[in-house]
Amino acid sequence: MINTGEVIIKTTAYNASRLSVAPMMDWTDRHCRFLHRLLSSQTLLYTEMVTAPALVRGRALHLLDHNPQEHPVALQLGGSDPHELAQAAVMGAGAGYDEINLNCGCPSDRVQSGTFGAVLMRDPARVAECVAAMQEAVDVEVTVKCRIGVDEQEPAQVLPVFLEQIKAAGCQRVTIHARKAWLQGLSPKENRDIPPLDYDLVHRMKAEFPDLHISINGGITTLAQAQAHLDSGLDGVMIGRAAYHQPTDILAAADPQLFGVGQVADPIQVVQKMLPYVEAHLADGGRLHQITRHMLGLFAGRPGARNWRRILSEGAVRDRAGPEVILQALEPIASGSSQLEQVV
Structure with missing residues (x-):
């Protein structure tokens, strides 16, 4: 529930994921999320990625700090060890997060060296094992954020296999960044712009997996674009840099335009x-x-x-x-x- 000071609104991460703000390292910290919540009472917010080892081995529990007014808010975890991710998920659920999300999309060298992030697109069986362990450990929903593929992979071939395996493991909601990630040769910044977007593939995945709640991410900069994807059959839209650099343009009108409630925020x-x-x-x-x-x-x-x-x-x-x-x-x-x- 969210207390806006005027009315208490009941909501869930599932419903809120019609529009979400992407997890962004160094950007979507608790102060950023509090600001975004004042602009939109409905949009789903994500933490920066928090690594499971930092929580489980490092006991860096301050990374879970958040304000109660941020809800609905999801914790994104990075990791590849099912047992450790399950422990971290328990910590996140205990801290009150509405959703636990597994990062399978970050292409940075630091993430690759830890065998998590986008490199996990190469090992859907391991991702499925991680999802199953996390689902078993917590009552809140466990979701996945992924790319359409990495490096030489053919997205049209590997993405359906990836989705089938995480679905079989119990994942019911996935956010797909509609770009391939190049783990060698491109920087994380270049990976956000250079690989071409393939929105059609994400839409085809929704047709192929109608029971999966699928959100699209990548290159979306306006509410009108978000609405077009929703009108075309996708369940949600995740916006990253545009929501951070022009938060009013993206979030101030989100409640009335995309959720059908409230007014445009001033x-x-x-x-x-x-x-x-x-x-x-x-x-x-x-x-x-x-x-x-x-x-x-x-x-x-x-x-x-x-x-x-x-x-x-x-x-x-x-x-x-x-x-x-x-x-x-x-x-x-x-x-x-x-x-x-x-x-x-």
Whole structure:
């Protein structure tokens, strides 16, 4: 359940996955997720990838920290050992996450060296074993995020085999990044752009596996594009970089447009609602820029956006910087909005 301060909305990760924000390393931390939740009460949010060894062997339980208002929120795990992933899943479920997701899509060298991420596309039997162990260990839903294939694999051949095996293991929901990952020769950044998108293959997988809840990810930058995929029969859409860099464009209208509830969120009001959260973070010894770095794109494309970014970027890193920096950055935005309303 989500308490918006005005109404309590009952929701589940399954229903919320009609639209989700992708797990993104160094970006979708708890501060980012709190901001995104103020923009949309319905969208499913994901953590950054947390490795199972970090939780099980390293006991880095702080990686599970999140605010109750983030729900529905999913924990993405990285790993390849079924027993260890099951233990990590228990920790995640115990921390209150609504879903446990297994990363089978990240192409970074660090992930490959740990034998998890996109390299797992080569071993669907192991993925199925991991899914089964996690499902056995927790009551919350276990899902998978994958690519359409890696390196020399032929996606049209390997993806159906992969989906069949994880489905047989009990996975009922999968998010497919509609690009192949090249584990050799391309950087993680290049793997987000260079391999061509194959949306048609993902749609064919939905036709071939009608009982699987399939979300599509990769290259989607607008709600209109998301709606088109939903209208074409897919169950969900996951948006990554666009949701981070232009969060208002993606999330502010998501509730009424994609979920049929609520109203379009006002980013100025969202900033004002962030202030108590900022004050609490500072009182706990945190730094302002740890939060404001996620707020830079709130007014992207709007009058005053450049000053907003400049004031936050320069002011938030100063010693003892507080909410006054945010209010200063907001002044020209709010003033411009008021003037526009008067003209209209």
